[in-house]
Amino acid sequence: MVTIKDVAKRASVSVSTASRILSRATTEKFSESTQVRVYRASLELGYRANFAAQSLVSGETRIIASVFPRIYGTPFTALASVQILSGIEAFCSANGYHMLLSSPRLIDGKVDSSFVNMLAGGYPDGIIIDSHFQIDPIMEVVQQFGIPTVALGSLSHPYRLQSDNFLGGELVMRHIVDLGHKHIGIIGVPDGVSPAADQRLMGMRIVTDELGLEFDSLPRVNGNFSSDSGASAATELITTHPELTAILAINDRMAMGAILQLQAMNYLIPEQLSITGYDDLSRAGEFNPSITTINQQLASWGELSMQMLLDVIAGQQPEPLVIQPRLIIRKSTAPCPIHDISGANR
Numbered sequence: 001m002v003t004i005k006d007v008a009k010r011a012s013v014s015v016s017t018a019s020r021i022l023s024r025a026t027t028e029k030f031s032e033s034t035q036v037r038v039y040r041a042s043l044e045l046g047y048r049a050n051f052a053a054q055s056l057v058s059g060e061t062r063i064i065a066s067v068f069p070r071i072y073g074t075p076f077t078a079l080a081s082v083q084i085l086s087g088i089e090a091f092c093s094a095n096g097y098h099m100l101l102s103s104p105r106l107i108d109g110k111v112d113s114s115f116v117n118m119l120a121g122g123y124p125d126g127i128i129i130d131s132h133f134q135i136d137p138i139m140e141v142v143q144q145f146g147i148p149t150v151a152l153g154s155l156s157h158p159y160r161l162q163s164d165n166f167l168g169g170e171l172v173m174r175h176i177v178d179l180g181h182k183h184i185g186i187i188g189v190p191d192g193v194s195p196a197a198d199q200r201l202m203g204m205r206i207v208t209d210e211l212g213l214e215f216d217s218l219p220r221v222n223g224n225f226s227s228d229s230g231a232s233a234a235t236e237l238i239t240t241h242p243e244l245t246a247i248l249a250i251n252d253r254m255a256m257g258a259i260l261q262l263q264a265m266n267y268l269i270p271e272q273l274s275i276t277g278y279d280d281l282s283r284a285g286e287f288n289p290s291i292t293t294i295n296q297q298l299a300s301w302g303e304l305s306m307q308m309l310l311d312v313i314a315g316q317q318p319e320p321l322v323i324q325p326r327l328i329i330r331k332s333t334a335p336c337p338i339h340d341i342s343g344a345n346r
Helices: 004-013 015-023 034-045 051-058 079-094 113-120 136-145 165-178 193-212 229-241 252-264 297-315
Strands: 065-069 099-100 126-128 149-154 160-163 186-190 218-221 246-249 272-274 293-295 321-323 326-328
Touching: 004 015, 004 034, 015 113, 065 079, 065 113, 065 326, 079 099, 079 252, 079 272, 099 113, 113 136, 126 136, 136 149, 136 218, 136 272, 149 297, 160 165, 160 297, 165 193, 165 246, 165 272, 165 293, 165 326, 186 193, 186 229, 186 252, 186 326, 218 229, 229 246, 229 252, 252 272, 297 321
Parallel strands: 065 099, 065 126, 126 149, 149 160, 160 321, 186 218, 186 246, 246 272
Antiparallel strands: 293 326
């Protein structure tokens, strides 16, 4: 069996140098020629790294756990989560780390035992956890093990990366009222389910309060972030409030479902109804019509959260990072249409 000692001898370097290069740890300390010799030696000898042994020696597994709790489905059903996970994986691959994806469930308020066992086994050097939902029991378990952690979307964790959802809600509502809309519907989620969604709604409220529009009087139907729930919510909104000229959805997927459903009901988007989303998923720009939304720079979250986590692992205390959202105006919104009170133009 080929060992790291054999590779080091073949490459004429020390065992520690060969080990560090092959684990891609601090490779900047070694010349390119040295790295090439080690890689060539490992290939020629057919060396396979023993990660368990490496972790015993270094005290590091170089495994990062991406924890995206299963609330309404797996992380793969949430396109926003997929963007973040792709960024984390890309950073790990480029820097000698390995990403472990965990999607724990809450069953009767208790955390999935397999998740607890994973943490107890000492697998991850650090954790990046999606805290956009109320997941207090899961966070409590993570904290008990004392593993360096970065929380995405948290409003209170000391090491957190979040979007300014308050500003995002304000931007999208201001865009709609600037277009002259006053009969506005909301597709949201139940209060308390998602701190991010709560913040977006608070930002919207600021704008309506400025204009003397009572936010709580605006028609609102809650969904669950899925396109199907957006379709159902849009049907209920427009059936009970035919005077609406705009609908603001709390995320892009619900906006997509709303648009498809309203088009099936023969509404013209945006000529009769303006629709907005939130997240700026890749599909939002390709949709018909393309969706006015809020860009949270999700593609950068993976790298930014990994850089923060490595600082925490190194014993540093990085400041919370707040991402500034941008309003992306596309073809799903237009000036408020002029129509009679009976809605005869529909």
